[in-house]
Amino acid sequence: MFDELGDVGLVDTVNLICHELYGEAGLVPYPTKGKDKGIDSKHVAAEAGKPHIQCKWREVATYDDRPLRKAMLKTFEEELDKARKEGRSGKFIFVTNVRRTPTDITTSETTMTAYAEFDIEYWDFAKLRHLMNVYEDIQEKMLPAYTTRELRKRKDELDKREAEQARKAKEQLRSSPDFQTAALKLKRLHIDWKLLADQYLGFLYLVEPVYVDDQDHVREVMRDLFAIDGAAEQQVIAQLQADGRIDITGNVITVMNAKAAAEATEQIVQHLGADLEKIITLIQGA
DSSP: OOGGGHHHHHHHHHHHHHHHHHOSTTEEEOOSOSTTOOOOEEEOTTSTTOOEEEEEOOOOOSSOOHHHHHHHHHHHHHHHHHHHHTTOOEEEEEEESSOOOHHHHHHHHHHHHTOTTEEEEEEOHHHHHHHHHHOHHHHHHHSOOOOHHHHHHHHHHHHHHHHHHHHHHHHHHHTSHHHHHHHHHHHHHOOSHHHHHHHHHHHHHHHOOEETTOTTSHHHHHHHHHTOOHHHHHHHHHHHHHTTSEEEETTEEEEOOHHHHHHHHHHHHHHHTHHHHHHHHHHHTO
């Protein structure tokens, strides 16, 4: 939503919001220069009650936002520490277009308690989105509006980019030591078609939904993990379907016999141990 604003656009948007919240007097846009464009607004010393505002914009339309979230929480604490060393006090508003998870919110609130001399607000994606709804004129001025066709085109482009990023991530997975170790263990474990089918069912149960057209490349990764080719995989899938242990409806493969799948999963868990969690995490891109 805020990706196209860029650093300067986010600063301008926040200054417009703060003008509505606190008034213009005492709120001065900070020069947008310096290594990281620095503090984006500052209060005039003679004006009481004006906030100290720090904006941090990041492009968030990426495959995995965990590094961004982690970096923002670290930056938040660093900025508070810097403000403390400078002898500041009063209201401190940290603004970023990066979202927070419930865990992130808890972490940031814990940080706030360590800086009790400040009246701290943390404006994340959810807060900015709320403010855009409150101040529709600012949203109309600062954020671009798109037609349905343009939105659909942008969504298609994003889906393609995410699919390509997922494909590259799975390529890296297949060459990782953790993956190779797990593949070797499984290769030693399945010595006949029945065992192979059992373990394949167990993995289906762990990573479903699994797609017939392999749109997310999960089955491709599973073939590498089990050291089988496409023909062998098709034979296993056909056997599982004939046994009534899986169902194929449209483009989705679904486990039907949960008890059998759970038993196969238990065997895999016991055999792979900690390697299993690593592989499942990497396959699902979590």
